[in-house]
Amino acid sequence: MNKRAFAAALALAGLLPLAATAQSFRQPIKVIVPYAAGGGTDVLARLLGQGLSKELGQPVIIENKAGASGQIGTQFVQAAAPNGATLLFTVDHSLITVPLTTPSAKYDAEADFTALGQAARSVWTLSIPATAPYKDFAGFAAAAKAEAPLRSFGVPFTGGAPTLIGEALGRHWSVAMEAIPFSGSGPVIQNVMAGQVPAGITGMPEAMAVHRSGKARVVAVSGAQRSALLPDVPTFKELGIDGLEFHTFLGFFGPKNLPKEMAQEFNAALRKVLAEPAVLDKLGSMSLQPAPTTLAEARAEVAAMERFWKKALQK
The missing domain is CATH 3.40.190.10 (Periplasmic binding protein-like II)
Incomplete structure (x- = not known):
């Protein structure tokens, strides 16, 4: 028996993982957008969903659950089972700022969600x-x-x-x-x-x-430096106003305790989709900056934004 046939036999017997073909996602993926259909977040989610469907081998269905500054859709994902069937695509405001300013929003960006990767940034x-x-x-x-x-x-x-x-x-x-x-x-x-x-x-x-x-x-x-899209427009910092060197991001999140291998697979698929020329062109037309991240980078960004907003709101 040659090596290829032997490996196939082991895989069929369940003794060798199918690294090249195995997939963590084995059911349709519902991506919740906590804003109304037709907005920028929704448009980008649907664009990325098409590519993610191809990469993950499952239908990616975008569902809008708008209301309460994004709380309704965000809390829906918070309560979902961590099996990859329900994910969130949102901006930092609904995920980070809202729970810091709204007592009824009983969720925490770091504790209650798994950061799966950013897609884009803006100022x-x-x-x-x-x-x-x-x-x-x-x-x-x-x-x-x-x-x-x-x-x-x-x-x-x-x-x-x-x-x-x-x-x-x-x-x-x-x-x-x-x-x-x-x-x-x-x-x-x-x-x-x-x-x-x-x-x-x-x-x-x-x-x-x-x-x-x-x-x-x-x-x-806003932002730490001028936008490449508006190079002639100064930042607030240049104009003498400190504390506004922040941006906003759009990214994917899952419920907490999402399996690590599932998060890794999704992140790899997302970064591949974000490298496609058609997707880059669309981001440019929407005046958004592509922002592919690793899982660690996505988690670090959420933590940094949460620290910033806690400090800013205390002031």
Whole structure:
């Protein structure tokens, strides 16, 4: 008996693991998106789901469970069995910031979930109407200091990064800034374009399109360095406002106690999908930065973000 036949016989007898063909995922995979269909998180989940289905050999079904700033879908996955049948695709806000600010969100990002890998990152943007008399950050700052009606800003949800940015601006200018919540970044940008709010704080994907079209202006971004997508726009740190050197991420998570080999298999599949040219092109069109990570890197990112938000919220 040759070596190949001998190995096959052992495998059939259950004595040799089928490393090349064995799969941890043996049933359809439901990926929960804790936001409404059609948003950026949902669009990206469906794109990645197609590639993951091919890599993992199982159907990947995207299901939207929106509500309560992402709590409903997130808690659904928290309560799921750790067998790979139910996973989560979300942004850091619902997973990390919400449980730190909302007593009813009884979950912890590190303790209750298995980080499976990030997919993309983005930064937060400060946009002003194209029709505003002020044309840049300095102009908006001067106007807000001088005129009380201009001391407000639209945000896509209550609390979290957008509100923190607006409050940091107010402290820096020694004025009280008011956050005006909308039902998502889309409505924020629409109201900025219409001049209904003096400024808006949203993610990069929503702001880029109107900035490029000239319907609004992005005048500052979060993050430790300028965005490659907007190299001419300064960071808040460059403008003298510290503490806003953070970004937002989109990533996959499973329930806690998900088997290690399953997590490793999923992570390898995700990194392979994120290397596909079509996926990279789509991320670029959505103004998102590809962010493939190992399992260890994904866990470290969650821990770092949780430390940041605990400290920021205490302030």
